[in-house]
Amino acid sequence: xxxxxxxxxxxxxxxxxxxxxxxxxxxxxxxxxxxxxxxxxxxxxxxxxxxxxxxxxxxxxxxxxxxxxxxxxxxxxxxxxxxxxxxxxxxxxxxxxxxxxxxxxxxxxxxxxxxxxxxxx
Numbered sequence: 361x362x363x364x365x366x367x368x369x370x371x372x373x374x375x376x377x378x379x380x381x382x383x384x385x386x387x388x389x390x391x392x393x394x395x396x397x398x399x400x401x402x403x404x405x406x407x408x409x410x411x412x413x414x415x416x417x418x419x420x421x422x423x424x425x426x427x428x429x430x431x432x433x434x435x436x437x438x439x440x441x442x443x444x445x446x447x448x449x450x451x452x453x454x455x456x457x458x459x460x461x462x463x464x465x466x467x468x469x470x471x472x473x474x475x476x477x478x479x480x481x
């Protein structure tokens with residue numbers, strides 16, 4: 361692609377500020393990156409800033425490498441409780457857009473979980 365074509369192609373896009381779903385920091389999705397996404401047929405904008413995308417890729421590669429070796433991995437993900445804001449960890453990767461609660465808030469919202477017989481006790 362010639363520089364003139366590239367510049368005219370980029371001019372149809374404007375830089376967009378996006379909030380990272382992992383760290384909550386703002387990052388810029390440049391017009392050049394938008395052209396790349398369009399040319400590759402990608403429909404959705406990025407959700408993560410470059411450092412968080414790299415960290416996610418490294419986590420997934422580590423999990424795949426461990427699985428290939430037959431090592432069972434225990435997951436622990438750091439989050440802030442959606443109800444009280446407390447920093448906590450959970451044993452799963454949260455789904456985007458779904459709330460995640462600390463143990464106290466989860467039990468307060470689901471008091472029956474502590475009753476005998478409901479957890480196989």
